[in-house]
Amino acid sequence: MRLFLCYWLPVLVHMALIFFLSHQPRLPGPPMPIPFFDKFMHGLFYGVLAFLVMRAWLQGRYASLDWKAIAMTLFIVALYGLSDEFHQSFIPNRSPDVADWLADMSGAALVCVTLFFVWGKHRRAGS
DSSP: OHHIIIIIHHHHHHHHHHHHHHTOSSOOOOSSOOTTHHHHHHHHHHHHHHHHHHHHHHTTOGGGOOHHHHHHHHHHHHHHHHHHHHHHTTSTTOOOOHHHHHHHHHHHHHHHHHHHHHHHHHHHHHO
């Protein structure tokens, strides 16, 4: 139970936050239009989700990060992103968008690659 609370509960809470935001017919934005702000926010939220999933998957054993962990993380995040876009098809003033999903995956991939090099660096330094 401790492992769930420590590692997987933050993943579920963040997924719930994304679901809540996706359920809103309109989201507040910056007072002045910023190009690609929406895509940046998608990348940010799904980058955080990727970090949390990776952290939960490894359960604190960051030196064991490998391509399998990255693949599983991206798979989980991709499925959630697809389900989120499908969910938006039922919300007034919202619609599914492949560009949003690509922004989600870009943020997740950037975080995964960064973690691979950061945590992999520690693994190489420790060996």
